[in-house]
Amino acid sequence: MSNMLIDCCAPLAAETLSAEEAAATAELFKALADPARVRIVNLIASAREPVCACHLNEPVGLSQPTVSHHLKKLVDVGLLEREQRGKWAYFSLRADAVDKLAAVADLKGVCC
């Protein structure tokens, strides 16, 4: 675990935000700033169990290499966990990342 970019994020509602935290938070949003990645995260969230990469390309409507590229980005930023099972990789949401993402995007405490 850790040294993932998501660990460096700070909530949008943080009392103070360093330049590094703002950059990490922006990177996290950037990882999700793509319709295919939004769909991939949605499909994995809906499955509620690890999803084989081989089951994502059809619903997302993209080739296997393109889906793999998006999966790698989501793993790199720390949102997804990758588990190798034989020839295929399976992907699931990282529980700590789910908490972090919700905290980062929550402005309700300070608004409006």
Next chain:
Amino acid sequence: MSNMLIDCCAPLAAETLSAEEAAATAELFKALADPARVRIVNLIASAREPVCACHLNEPVGLSQPTVSHHLKKLVDVGLLEREQRGKWAYFSLRADAVDKLAAVADLKGVCC
């Protein structure tokens, strides 16, 4: 109000997600995928009252035109509200957008 992009977003954890909803959700994240915009939203959230554009360029460390460009993007996507007071514009978080952003990024119900 309304016809804002943010109104078309669907949560990452939605049971089904149309191509249009995935695109709108990705656009919302894209609006926040920039360190300057993260800082601007953070400063406005911390202020808890409308903030003059003229008070943002110094803490963000960017020129007034650049800050205005970022503010326009955040208004266009529906996160901020713009109010003209004399020669200056004041910006605040839109309450419905705050709720929507928190809902969009919340995967806790389905994870892990």
